[in-house]
Each structure stands twice: as C-alpha cells, then as structure tokens.
Amino acid sequence: MESRLAGLFRRMTGDEKHEWAAASTLDVLWVLYDRVLDVSPERPDDPDRDRFLLSKGHGPMAYYAVLAAKGFIADDVLDRWTEAGSPLGQHPDRTLVPGVEIGSGSLGHGLALGVGTAFGLRAQGRTARVVVLTGDGELDEGSNHEAIAVAGRHNLDRLTTVVVDNSSSSHGWPGGIAERFAVEGWRAFTVDGHDHEALYEALTVEPDGRPTVVVAVVGSGE
C-alpha cells in the first residue's frame, strides 16, 4: 500500500520520495478508511454509512490519495488537481467529490457540523459513527470550544474527534489537548499518530456514553 499511496501522491505533487510520507494526516486517514469506517464508494449516500468530516481541509493530498486508493475517485483525476474544471482543490468541496462529507478549509467548522450530524443521526435512530479530523492549531478557533462543550454535555458517544497534533498551535495547550476535551466530558486517548495499531485500538473502543477524542501526536512541522 505504501507504494500505491506514494504513486498517488506523486500525481499531485511530483514528489518522488518525501512529501507523501511526511503528511501528518496520512496514517490516521489510512487506518480510518482501511479498517475503521463503514464507508464504500458503492453507497456514498447510504444514510447508515459512517461519516468522516475532514475539518482540517488545508493540504488535502493525503485525503485525496486515500479516496483514490479506496475507489471513491479515479486515479487520473489526481493529475489535474487544483486546475479549473478539476473537482479537487486545495480545499475539498463535498459537492464536487464523491465520498467527501463536508467542504472545508476555513478552520473551526467541522466539529460543530459533526456534532449536528451526530444529533441528527441519533434522532433518526441510526448508529452510524461520525469522525471529525482537526489539527491542533485549528483548535485555536473558539468555535471548536463551543462544539466540544455541546458534544460533551449531550452524550454524543457515536462522535469521535481525531486531533492530529503537530504542535502547530501558536500558544499551545497547557495541560495537553486531551485534557481540554476530558474536562468537558469526553473520553480521551493520546497515541502516536504514526502507530497504526495504537490508532486502530483508540478509534474502535466501544461507546460508553461519552464522545471520544483521539489525539494523534506526530512530529512538529509535519
């Protein structure tokens, strides 16, 4: 799979070796799409599909590569990415790309959208999961803190936030990111963001009445 993802990356970046492996979100995305999420290109509108919301929409090459690897988009669509007429931009657009649940790029929107989606699915008696991916710098946006508190107070236990922590927040999070969520009633795990087994384990814990946060720590600057 490494060589396949590397090849898909190269179609967008022209990069021979380095960029794809350094993408901070790649391991999380791969574990989610390969082993965790109940999604399929055959049924992108199935109301019972799991929802993956990429809140951190900037730098979506890893996302597009994984979507191509899983058959949501054709490989050759990657070749013309960011060109006029291509469905793939530097920020993903849900109306242009099959399997993409939200258009994102502006930081701080995905978590509240995920909270609302979790409310809506639960109201309809569905047990599909909602997984939102944010960055640690993105957590600077106050809108996330509104959403974290709302989710924690409403026992949205089919909601998971993955925070890819590459220490990009300007002022940091004293006490750690996991603690920020935990005090609001979330169940929190902090794992090595490149360790597939650790990610898988944290992303597949049984629901216990609380939303879950998985802080995936990667090297700073990734």
Next chain:
Amino acid sequence: MKQGDTGQDAAMRVVFAQALTKALVQDSRLAVVTADISSAAFGEVRERFPDRVVNVGIREQAMIGVAGGLALSGLRPVVHSYAPFLVERPYEQIKLDFGHQDVGAVLVSIGGSYDDPVWGRTHQSPADVTLIDSLPGWTVHVPGHPAEVEPLLAEALAGDDRVYLRLSTRTNSTPFGPSEGFTVVRTGARAVVLAVGPILDQVLAAMSDVDVTVLYASTIRPFDHAGLRAAVQSAAPDVVLVEPYLRGTSAHEVAVALADVPHRQLALGVDRAEEKRVYGTAPDHDRLHGLDPAGIARAVNAFLGAAR
C-alpha cells in the same frame, strides 16, 4: 430589567414558537437549534425530542454549525435567536455551514433593526438582510403582521432551501400577506412606493393624501421584478423603497427590474452613515431614521417635487 427586553411576549414570536412546536410533533424531519434565547419556549418539546430540539447554550457559532450538521444528516433545521446573534455574529458559519455545504435551513430572528433600543447598538441588527442578501440562494421573509408568520413558516418548513424569516415586535394593524409577489395595497399615478414588512402602516399614513401606488412585500427575496415592472407601467417610473432595515438594501434589485426602463429611485430605511447612540423607543428611532410617517412624507414629497 425593563419589561419586554427581548420581545419574549412579541406576538410574532409567540405565533412562531407555537406553530413550530406543533410542527415538531407532527414532522420527524424537523429540528430546532437555539442558543438560550427563547429556548424556554421549546422546553416541553425538547424533553420529548432531545436530539431534534437542541439548546447549545450561549454559543452562536455552534448553533449554526450544529444546524448545518443536522441538515447534512437529512433533517430540516430551524435556528432561532435575536437578530444580531443569529446573523451578524456567526456570519461565516451561515456562509459555509449551509450554502457551501449545499444544505438548507430556516433562520428565524427577532429584534429587527431596533425593536427595543434601550439595549443600544449591541442588540440592533439593521444589516441582517443585507448580509443574508450577500449570500446566494436565500429566501427572505419580512412579515408585517403576526397572522403572516405561520403561513410563511409552514412554507419554509416544507422546503429544503435556505430561508431567513425576520420577525419583529413591530406590526401593521392589518395583515396584507403573505402572497407570491408584491401585493398592490393602493393604486395611484405619481410613483410606486414599496413597503416591506412592518413599515406599511407608516407608509400608508405618510401617503394618505399623495397619489401613489403602494406595494407591500412580506417576501423581499426573491424580489418580485415582474410585480414592480407592472406597477411602474401603470403608475410612473419613480420608485420609492421603504425598508425597515439598512437603507437601499433592495436598490440593486430595483435597478435589475427596471434595467431597460428610464427610472428614478429613492431608498428609505435605516441610516447607513452613522451609528445612532440613542436609547429610547422604536418610534423614537423611526423619527431618527426618517421612517416615521412625517419623515417618509417629507422625503417622498421632495423626491416627487424634484421630478417636476
């Protein structure tokens, strides 16, 4: 605290809360999101449907984002708060969490431009319609009477699109809407005066002895281009817009409607030039902005006089 501080007993808001509560019970597709303001009005129905009737606390960004998520899940969200907190504070959420996601919602505000000015600028939202109008695909209803609220709400709930319903504590004495396009309230020869929502009574009082056609709109987006053209053809190509929010908000629509007709237009509404640091009552502010009958009459007569 001054009575009626946020218009809790306002007739339009009471009609809205009762109609929406009834609809929530009957239609499992509907959801409502509040940020504390008016949440008590939905307290009982929230106990029955805790996942479809969500109060997020004083968190307006989350209020809009959660509504966007509810829509993404297939529900029809209604979002309600005081106008500045519903529209101005979470403007980017409105832009991205509905329009950019290509989902719909019904936003319902109360408070208008200056329904209770004792609270000052923080609780005034004369720019709300202008802001919504800057985004594609929104229908904007500005009812002028409580009897117009339920039919407009029912229509909005039945759809999938993006709707802004602007409630007010101000009201005309008689309902004239809702209707598909502009309603002809009176016909005359010298000009066409378009009154939007709860400003109609002032317009009728101001124009009582002036020979003009008066149109009424409880829906201002989409703008009834054909209705305005027809009125202008049977009166005169002089158009006066009287809107209870930012002056000139619909001026560009008049220009589009009459693009091939030599015409003049005068826009009346809430002053754009300065922030009025004045408390008092809504009628006090009508006078300040020239929206009381005397101010409207003065402006229209000057406009028509200049035509001669």
